[in-house]
Amino acid sequence: MSSRPPVWPTVHNERQALINDLESLSPGQWTQPSLCPGWDIHDVLAHLVDTAKTTRLSFLRQMVAAKFDFDTATAHGITRERAATPQATLAEFRRIRESTRTAPAAPATRLVEAIVHGEDIRRPLGLTGTYPSESVEAALQYQVKTGASLGGGKERALGFRLQAPDSQFHHGSGPEVEGTLLALLMAVSGRPVHAEDFSGEGAASFVGKLEQASH
Incomplete structure (x- = not known):
């Protein structure tokens, strides 16, 4: 890390x-x-x-x-x-x-x-932001360890092994979900998810879980 x-x-x-x-x-x-x-x-x-x-x-x-x-x-x-x-x-x-x-x-x-x-x-x-990868990773590390009641995303990440191809980040256990640091950060923070942003055997289940939770 x-x-x-x-x-x-x-x-x-x-x-x-x-x-x-x-x-x-x-x-x-x-x-x-x-x-x-x-x-x-x-x-x-x-x-x-x-x-x-x-x-x-x-x-x-x-x-x-x-x-x-x-x-x-x-x-x-x-x-x-x-x-x-x-x-x-x-x-x-x-x-x-x-x-x-x-x-x-x-x-x-x-x-x-x-x-x-x-x-x-x-x-x-329609604007694009660029962020230091180490800062995005630090934010993501915090979110996956913090409960949603405190603004985190621990529950959203639960049950999956999250990995980012643009860093050495990995978290959790279960079916693998791969996405960029920023895509994972936004997802576990409760923002809208897009299936094309994720891959791996657990990607469909991960996106489905988050979409269901948002309704």
């Missing part, structure tokens, strides 16, 4: 890359649905602003206010940081781009957020 990559330089670079991609969006593109159910592109950006500002203490306060319902706390954060215009939200994201604040969670969650939410925005817009 590759060594653990430094988190914050990658996160800051990915924030800047996303800013660059969003600067030329049309009004209609901002209201386009993202890969996150119920969130448009502007909502995802507001979420990224909120999490970039979240500290350990503010996270606990927000959870108390939301009666320890994570989804409610997240929705409150989007409402709080979604400015009157996408341009204003983007300006705030640009302002806090180099923030190193974080909720009480493993550093790898910052990589998961930067990469997965980057794709949540880019894919519906």
Whole structure:
């Protein structure tokens, strides 16, 4: 396995890359649905602003206010940081781009957020993101070991041996499923899956399991 990559330089670079991609969006593109159910592109950006500002203490306060319902706390954060215009939200994201604040969670969650939410925005817009493979691998390693209730994908990966041809990554036991690091990361993170992205004896069952769980 590759060594653990430094988190914050990658996160800051990915924030800047996303800013660059969003600067030329049309009004209609901002209201386009993202890969996150119920969130448009502007909502995802507001979420990224909120999490970039979240500290350990503010996270606990927000959870108390939301009666320890994570989804409610997240929705409150989007409402709080979604400015009157996408341009204003983007300006705030640009302002806090180099923030190193974080909720009480493993550093790898910052990589998961930067990469997965980057794709949540880019894919519906027809944009292509490029990410350091070691950072994608670190995010994937975290997701397959973390329960879905905490934002991970342990249950989605269970029962299969996942392998990535673009790295030495492998995880689990069972029928083999091969896919790129990014395809596996998005899949175990609960995003839409495409059968052509995976191969191996377990690929059809893996895709079927994820599709069924999404309905």
